[in-house]
Amino acid sequence: MTTSPDAAMSPGAGTPPVAAQRPAVRRPTELIRDFLTVSEDFEAHVGRELTVNPTDLQAMEHLIMHGPSSPTELSRRLGISTAATTAVVDRLVAVGHAQRTQHPTDRRGVVIVPEPASVQKAMGTIMPMIMGVDGVLDEFDEEQQAVITAYLQRVLEVYRTHIPDAE
Template identity: 30%
Template structure:
């Protein structure tokens, strides 16, 4: 297995820059969430619920637990906090009333925009500096990096 240390310098630098970017993005999300009383696990769960909702999928607590890698009891605690903060609602699944689904509230969408607008604006400046060919390369790279990261996370979870 190739490790970052085994890569030639330019490729090693890319991997190290990705690690630094990931850490900086996590610090931003934690700081922005902390200003609103949200824990890191709350932000991860809320993002998963919002992404599923945008994709037209309902999210059960069990699906949420798998998506964010939490135990069922930890997921219940996170959902309780999100409901208490007004960022999520529990409701019966309209297709199966025995099942509960978690939905983001309008407050979650508003807070999310407010939390991440400064970062989005800053990243837009970076993206605006790229020409179409560079955007194509960066887009392809990021899709592959996300897939590799997702696969590594799944492997780490067992």
């Protein structure tokens, strides 16, 4: 099957489609790009399961992974203003994913606590995927797992070097 040179052009734009403009990379690098896309799709799926928007999902992730948090700490972790964080917390409380409780050592302060049922629902969605990914390693011997681990560690290092002010 032959294709005319114009068939690879974006309709009406006169320029090659974005895919044609990407630099040629090896298959593992393409797979990492695909992984990142699928990861975003999975995160959107989790958000739909919990009926939250992406910012609220990020807040839930922080509360689940790091435990109860003050609004100020949650604001810092999300990289949003305290006013925006108040709106996020209001939404999470309204849909039953979190509650405000009195700070254990500061009577004037509050902490945001994830609701156990919401944590259970989130983990029920996430853990089968995590265990499936982890199970894939069983298909490789220890030496191959060490190579895979080394490769992924180096990929993370490369990513981190391209993030300004990475923690």
